[in-house]
Structures are given as structure tokens and as C-alpha cells.
Amino acid sequence: MLRRPLTRLFHQCGVQRVSQWRACHTDRSNEVLMTSHRRLAVIHDPALNRGTAFSNDERERLLLRGLVPPRQQALQFQVKRVMETYERQRTDLDKFQFLSMLMDRNTVLFYRILVDYFEELAPIVYTPVVGEACLRFHAIYRRTRGMYFSVEDRPHFRTMVYNWPKDEVDVIVVTDGSRVLSLGDLGCNSMNIPIGKLSLYVSAAGVSPSRTLPIVLDVGTDNLELRENPLYLGLNRPRLRGKEYYDLLDEWISAIRYRWPNTLIQFEDFSSLEAETLLERYRYTSAPCFNDDIQSTGCIAIAALLSSLRARGKIMSDVRDEKIVCVGAGSAGIGVCEGIIQVMECYDMAREKAYKNFYMLDENGLLGRGRQLNGKRAEFCRDDMEDGMSLLEVVRSVRPTVLLGLSGVGSLFTEDVVREMAKHVDRPVIFPMSNPSKSSECTPEEAFEWTQGRAVVATGSPFSNVLLEDGRVCYTNQANNVYSFPGLGLAVTVARIACVTDEMFLAAGRHIAELSSDEEVKKGILFPPVKQLREVSAEVAAAVVFVALEQGLAREKLPAWACESHESMVQLMKQQMWEPKYGHLVAE
Ligand SMILES: NC(=O)C1=CN([C@@H]2O[C@H](COP(=O)(O)OP(=O)(O)OC[C@H]3O[C@@H](n4cnc5c(N)ncnc54)[C@H](OP(=O)(O)O)[C@@H]3O)[C@@H](O)[C@H]2O)C=CC1
Numbered sequence: 001m002l003r004r005p006l007t008r009l010f011h012q013c014g015v016q017r018v019s020q021w022r023a024c025h026t027d028r029s030n031e032v033l034m035t036s037h038r039r040l041a042v043i044h045d046p047a048l049n050r051g052t053a054f055s056n057d058e059r060e061r062l063l064l065r066g067l068v069p070p071r072q073q074a075l076q077f078q079v080k081r082v083m084e085t086y087e088r089q090r091t092d093l094d095k096f097q098f099l100s101m102l103m104d105r106n107t108v109l110f111y112r113i114l115v116d117y118f119e120e121l122a123p124i125v126y127t128p129v130v131g132e133a134c135l136r137f138h139a140i141y142r143r144t145r146g147m148y149f150s151v152e153d154r155p156h157f158r159t160m161v162y163n164w165p166k167d168e169v170d171v172i173v174v175t176d177g178s179r180v181l182s183l184g185d186l187g188c189n190s191m192n193i194p195i196g197k198l199s200l201y202v203s204a205a206g207v208s209p210s211r212t213l214p215i216v217l218d219v220g221t222d223n224l225e226l227r228e229n230p231l232y233l234g235l236n237r238p239r240l241r242g243k244e245y246y247d248l249l250d251e252w253i254s255a256i257r258y259r260w261p262n263t264l265i266q267f268e269d270f271s272s273l274e275a276e277t278l279l280e281r282y283r284y285t286s287a288p289c290f291n292d293d294i295q296s297t298g299c300i301a302i303a304a305l306l307s308s309l310r311a312r313g314k315i316m317s318d319v320r321d322e323k324i325v326c327v328g329a330g331s332a333g334i335g336v337c338e339g340i341i342q343v344m345e346c347y348d349m350a351r352e353k354a355y356k357n358f359y360m361l362d363e364n365g366l367l368g369r370g371r372q373l374n375g376k377r378a379e380f381c382r383d384d385m386e387d388g389m390s391l392l393e394v395v396r397s398v399r400p401t402v403l404l405g406l407s408g409v410g411s412l413f414t415e416d417v418v419r420e421m422a423k424h425v426d427r428p429v430i431f432p433m434s435n436p437s438k439s440s441e442c443t444p445e446e447a448f449e450w451t452q453g454r455a456v457v458a459t460g461s462p463f464s465n466v467l468l469e470d471g472r473v474c475y476t477n478q479a480n481n482v483y484s485f486p487g488l489g490l491a492v493t494v495a496r497i498a499c500v501t502d503e504m505f506l507a508a509g510r511h512i513a514e515l516s517s518d519e520e521v522k523k524g525i526l527f528p529p530v531k532q533l534r535e536v537s538a539e540v541a542a543a544v545v546f547v548a549l550e551q552g553l554a555r556e557k558l559p560a561w562a563c564e565s566h567e568s569m570v571q572l573m574k575q576q577m578w579e580p581k582y583g584h585l586v587a588e
């Protein structure tokens, strides 16, 4: 990606004269993989392995003759074989494991099928199945991937970062496993989350896989069941908290920055208090970082809401008139409502006034009069309403236009609630955004049935469209932060963005809202489907880069032609994407 050019192409050289080999992906990113391995070492390195696809020439030069079956096969036939075996896996968890093993075996082949069959495979490597895989991580563990930094490693953080074999890392996704989807504290079992997120950076935005690094911070867990399980792979100690926790995080981030000063860090699935504190602590002081659950979720919610205005025949500035009930006042709920407030501000609404459009509930009901709260939550507290009102009472009294679910609790949007809402609005906007699927506040089927197909629906995990009894098809959307973070990562990598700002997510969200045609949005299709995520990511990346240029945060000098228009910037972003295909092997 706008970096090292290919140096020496060396096809013809004989093996005796060659001491080192370089596997080179002649993809558009001009990425060069270095290796001094030969024979089985090449086959056992997923970044270099190409299994039956090694050419005769490569077999000769890498001393692989006889170590792979004789017939040379093109990638497309490998894809066919892999997909046939994949289809034979019995359960979703079997499919997850099958794909993990493929990822460990052959990077190009893994990403080829992930890109080509994205719609079918994303729910396996990502939500919902990744949740099940985290619950079972200790039981199904096969091979290490990424890095673990535990409390006990603390004195070694600065040196252990050098144990990672790559000098160049574009994106790190890190979790402390304290709030994994809606599954709670899973400690070290959370590793599949950063791995899954990074596989989306690669497949959905063309970030180079060799430049990604998944990390778990093992600061202990309060999940006693896991701790007492002899197969659990994390430390058997309670979670570190307070000053000690933040000191450890400071040391970790300083070690990371010591080796990789410009790498993008994505904070993922930290529990709310830590998520918000860490974001405020590092967002402006340390090179690019963001919190996915707060900021990227805000981005896709902005997109879904603005697009829903189009679906309802309104204009974008009508966002100021929305009455929004948000169930869930954690990092995602706050991130989403904060994002929508920023949109309202864009349409000249004062922030203090904008808060009045929101009604937020937590486990104790409405955040109302007299509730003692800290931080951003306090701003959403309604002094004009009784504290603790139930969701049904709130919906009855407020008559909301929008109902958001970010509670992590399935089935909270009951028939009573949805029918009550639908009495007062033509097209109720219902976004049950919690993950995984069983935590969805309602299913699209329920939302459509209880509103006679009038609802505009977007869920966090994927659900199918719904066929009503009268033959109408009702469309569902996946309002998931996967629409946001891969494109952001591509933008940060290509333009070497120094700092990730809220304005970048805002611009991306507003742009995604315009990607569907009028005809599509009228049907309730709010943005392009996940199978078009590569295109969406290029659009998101372009929108983000323009904000970075405006804010003086892009350190890379981008080609002038690309800066001429949004379309040209999209073009540049597409050109910079890593493509899963075999390049030529070249020698050093
Ligand atoms: N679609 C997407 O892209 C994304 C979805 N999410 C999903 O959002 C959900 C929440 O994430 P996050 O905010 O980080 O989690 P948190 O645990 O921080 O927050 C959950 C919030 O829901 C509240 N809550 C719990 N039970 C109820 C209930 N019965 N009624 C009303 N409110 C309730 C909690 O209340 P209290 O504070 O009292 O405990 C808390 O405010 C998860 O399922 C996550 O997977 C997250 C990020 C992205």
C-alpha cells in the first residue's frame, strides 16, 4: 500500500545459487513477503503456503518436489474443494473450526473464499457464531494466533512486543475480554473476537493480513466457571481493576507505540466504564486509536437512521424531530446516541436541545428524575420523567418514532411494546442491534408481524428477509459496525492518518446513508448488503480520508488525481486493497 516497491523479480534463478527466498504477492498493494524457509517450512507457513497450487518452477526452487501431490492446481479448484468440504461440516461451530484451520494453513485460500462467499461465511467468522466459538475457545483451541499480554508479563511488555515476527503492523485489534458481545466476561476466551474483526479488515477492506495483529490483554477474569475449568487458557485470577488496571494499560500501549508508533489500535469489547475511560485517555494523546463499540457502532446507527428518513419520505434534517427510545445505556447505547446527536448538531440543533429527543433505559428502566449517574449517561437523564419507568410505559407516554436496542438482552421488544409504538407512527423504526442473534431485542419477523409490515428494521446480527402472509417481502438490514471499521482502517493505513476523530465516523455514516437508491430505501433497504462490503469500505475510506485531509491529519501525500473527487478517492482506495491471489515467488 503506497509503500515498498517490488525490488527484484528473480524467476529464472537456480536453486543451488539461492540462499534466501522471497514470496511475493504481485497484488495491487505490491506487498512483498520475505522468507528464508524452504521445503516443509514453506508448506507450514500459511502466508507462503499454496498447497497444490505451487508451480513446477516453485516446487523445483523451493525443494518441494515430491512433497505435494503431482498435479498443479489453480486457486479456483482449491476453492471448489474447500467449499465442498465446508458444506459438509455439520454444525456452525464445526464450520468455524474448519475455517480457522484453513486460516492456519493457507492465507490466500482462506481469504479467497471469505471474499468470494462473504455473505455465507461472515456469520461464521463473525457474529453470531464467533460468540459460540469464544464460549468454547478453551475446549476447541488448536493453534496460537496473535499475542497475549498478561498481568504476569507486565515487566516484559517492552521486550515481548519484539517477539512478534513483523516490523510492520497496520492494525491491532485488542480486547480485555470483559464484555464479549452480550456474553459477558470471557477473559482469555475472547481471542476469537480480535481474530474475527481483523479477518473482516482483510476481506471487507483489503488490509494486508500480514500486517494485522490480534491481541488479548489477560488481566484476569471474574468468570468463575471459566477460571475453575482446567482447560481454561488464561490466568486463574480475578480481574485487575482501578489504578492498577489503567497503569497496566498505559504500559501496554507505550510498549506497542515503542515498536509500532503509527499502528491503528481498535479497542474492542471492553466493558463500558473501561471502554469510555480508555478512549478518552488515548484518543488524542497516542497515535491513531478508536473504540469500535462506541464510535463505529455510532457510525452505522447514523447511517441506518438517516437512511430510514429517506425510507419514510423525509429529508435528512428531519432527524431533529425524531423521538428516540434507546434500551441499553452501555458503551454501544451511548456511542449510538452520541453519534445521532452529532448528526442533529450538523442540522443546527443545539446539543442541549438534542438531548431532549432521547429516552434512555438501563436495567432499572428509564434514566429519569433523581437518578445519580456519571459521565455521558448523566446527559441522557430526563428530569421531566419519573425514574425507572418500564419500556412499555415509556413507549406509551413518549410515542417514539425510533426504537433502539443495545441492551444485550433478547426479546425485550415485546409484542405489547412494538404494537403500542406502531399505533402512533406510520413506519416505526426498529433497530434491535444487540449481538449475537439470540440477544436481538426482537426478530425482524416479530417486528414486521406486529406492525403489519410497516416497520423499518435493522439488526446487529444477520437475519433473513421476511415474507408476510399476504405475499409482501419485508427487508431486513444488518446494522453492524462492520460497515464502518474496515473502511476506516483502510483509510488510516493508506493516508497514514495521525488521529481518528468523531468527524470521520460522522462523515462515513452520512455517506453510507446515501449509498442505496431511492427505490431501495423505499422498500426498507437502508444500505448495500454485506456481500458488497468491499465497495462500501472503499466509500467509507474515501469519506474518512477527505475528513483527514480537511483536519490536517493525513500524513501521506496522496496522488493529486485521487484528491480531485470522492469517486477518484474511492478508486485509489480500491487500488490499495490487498487481493487474495498467489503472486510469483522471487528469490533474494
Ligand atoms: N450492532 C452492532 O454493531 C453492535 C452491537 N453491540 C451490542 O450491543 C449490546 C450492548 O453492548 P454494550 O453497550 O457494550 O454493553 P454493556 O453491557 O456496556 O451495556 C448494556 C446496557 O444494557 C442495559 N440493560 C441490561 N439489561 C437490560 C434490560 N433488561 N432492560 C434495559 N436495559 C438493560 C445495561 O443496564 P445497566 O447499565 O443497568 O447494567 C447497560 O446499560 C451487546 O449485545 C453488543 O453485542 C455492540 C457494539 C456494536
Ligand SMILES: CC(=O)C(=O)O
Pocket: 127, 180, 181, 182, 269, 292, 293, 434, 435, 460, 480, 481
Ligand atoms: C459488533 C460488535 O462489535 C459487538 O457486538 O460488540
Ligand SMILES: [Mg+2]
Pocket: 181, 268, 269, 292, 293
Ligand atoms: Mg464489539
